[in-house]
Amino acid sequence: QKEVEQNSGPLSVPEGAIASLNCTYSDRGSQSFFWYRQYSGKSPELIMSIYSNGDKEDGRFTAQLNKASQYVSLLIRDSQPSDSATYLCAVDIDTGGGNKLTFGTGTQLKVEL
């Protein structure tokens, strides 16, 4: 089982709709979870971090965490064409020698006009 799993997509949503991106992880001890956005040819950009069960909202973005189900999601409200990118879920895993951020394969989001 992969440590962090995401559907690769592409996920296509119309402009103005809600985009829902999902991620599951295997390490029950993980404590920190991040969503990064990466435009083609660019470096990943942190958009959300979440550490506690429940929802965390920042503007049009909402991260949701359920540690019991080992599930983290990202909702993007009022999706815009500029949101078209690959969204990487990253989970912090304690290796015993230090923390290691492990990325999922990413979900490609396409917001269509």
Add this chain to the structure above:
Amino acid sequence: DTEVTQTPKHLVMGMTNKKSLKCEQHMGHRAMYWYKQKAKKPPELMFVYSYEKLSINESVPSRFSPECPNSSLLNLHLHALQPEDSALYLCASSQDQGRSSYNSPLHFGNGTRLTVT
């Protein structure tokens, strides 16, 4: 603009060349990282430095040699690379790399696009 600066932005090198990638941050972060990213793949961790000491080496071939001269600088020395090493090389930093990374997300530089011919 990112607060982690990488140079050069692009690098083309032959298999017999020696070159270095450089990374600098002035956020007071004590952990610095090298990642390698191939097209349509997620970033893969190569090395982690914590408080200027190498803490993680993900079994990277010796043709890649990291160096952390001080807490703000991170280098990656390249020698005798192969064409399959062509990729985007990303430097990142975080506040620390302790037992818990609460409030310690990674901040990435813009990367160096490396092509090995």
